[in-house]
Structures are given as structure tokens and as C-alpha cells.
Amino acid sequence: MTAQRNGLKTIDITLVGMFVALMAIGANITTMFPFMVVGGVPITLQTFFCILAGALLGSRLGAISMSVYVLVGLVGAPVFAQFKGGFATVISPTFGFLLSYILVAFLTGLIIEKNGGKASYIVATLVGTAVNYIVGTNLMFMAYKMWADAPEGFTYSMAWAWMMVPLPKDIILAICAGMLAPRINFARKKAIPQRTKHAS
Numbered sequence: 001m002t003a004q005r006n007g008l009k010t011i012d013i014t015l016v017g018m019f020v021a022l023m024a025i026g027a028n029i030t031t032m033f034p035f036m037v038v039g040g041v042p043i044t045l046q047t048f049f050c051i052l053a054g055a056l057l058g059s060r061l062g063a064i065s066m067s068v069y070v071l072v073g074l075v076g077a078p079v080f081a082q083f084k085g086g087f088a089t090v091i092s093p094t095f096g097f098l099l100s101y102i103l104v105a106f107l108t109g110l111i112i113e114k115n116g117g118k119a120s121y122i123v124a125t126l127v128g129t130a131v132n133y134i135v136g137t138n139l140m141f142m143a144y145k146m147w148a149d150a151p152e153g154f155t156y157s158m159a160w161a162w163m164m165v166p167l168p169k170d171i172i173l174a175i176c177a178g179m180l181a182p183r184i185n186f187a188r189k190k191a192i193p194q195r196t197k198h199a200s
Contacts, residue, residue: 012061019053019065020072023101024079031082044081048173050101051128054108055121055181062105070098093148096139097132104128112181122178129174137163 026045054062069079078085080098089095111124141159144150151158 012057015057016061016065016068019049019057019062020069020079022049022053023066023069024077027079027081028083045173046081046097046101047104047129047132047170048177050104050132051108051125051174052177052181054105054110054128055112055125055177056184057105057109059106059109059113062109063102066101066105070102073098091143091147093140093143094136096143097136099139100132100135103135104132107131118182121182122175125174125178125181126171129170133163133167133170 023046026049029045050066053065056062057065073079073085073089074087076086080089081094084092089098105128108124108128111127112120114120115123137159141156144154144159
């Protein structure tokens, strides 16, 4: 009763925790493949798990899960890429990508909630990926220009050139997430009445 009144059920808290863990795993896949770092930007699975959180949990809970992930990292847990964490991450050039995850999960979930069709899942995940790149790349460029140690001759075009390396991978994964999420949601909705009926 209390959990429902506060807006978060036990299952919601469990799902949030699950996606925080998935984000940490996706962030640190580069520890197995160190060459997957281009221009200081790790090629990770964070975007995939982020848009999947929005697609499966919805706009509100998806955004909450990403907010918890960012906060857990900022307080010192090594959940960011290359097992980094701590408040000093705020001045990292890639911190903009971390912030974008909150908006990405929210928008991905919102588009699906507004439309509901299978096609909306693909649209939502691709839009989420685009938002991740636009917000993250622009904030990365600002960070390099204002306080970070930018490479010699660093330009806005160079920043986007860096991001072209992981882009094909993220587009493919976004489409995969858009195809996988409705199947999971359908199976979950189908299982809930069965579990309720069995319990009664």
C-alpha cells in the first residue's frame, strides 16, 4: 500500500536496480577490449541499455533508472566507463553523454506511450540514439573548448568525426532494441493476468 501510494512498487525498484546494473556492465565492456576507445570516447553498450530501459520501463521509470545510475556513479561507485566514478566525472568531456541518458530514456518511453504500435518502438529507439549523440557530442565539444585538454586543431567537425565510429553499432543496436522491446512487453503483459489468476 505504501509503495503504491508513493508511486513506486517493489517490482519497479527491482527493475530500476536491474538497469543500473546493466548500464554498469555495458559501460565497462571496454575493459575486455581496450582498443574500443576512440578519441577518448569508449565504445560501449550504454546507449543500448538506456533506450531499452525507456522502451521497457516507460518514460518515468526509465528516466528514474538512468538518474539513479548517474547518481550512483557520482557518489563514487565505479559504474561509469573504464570503472570510473566520483563527482570529478562532472568535468569529464564525456559527462554530457551520461546526462543525456536520462533524457534519452524518458523520450524513448514517451514516444512509445503516445503511439503504442510496433513501428513506434523502432522510431523511439532511433530518436533516443539521435538525442544521445546530439546532446553528448555537443557537450563534449564545449567541454574540450572550455576546460578539457583538447587535441591540437580540435574542431566541431572533428568531434562529430569521432562519433561516426560507434554510430553504426549504435544504430544497429537501437533497431535490435526496437524489435526486442515489444516482444518482451507483450510477454510481460500476457504473464501478469496469468500470475494474478493463479494467485487468486
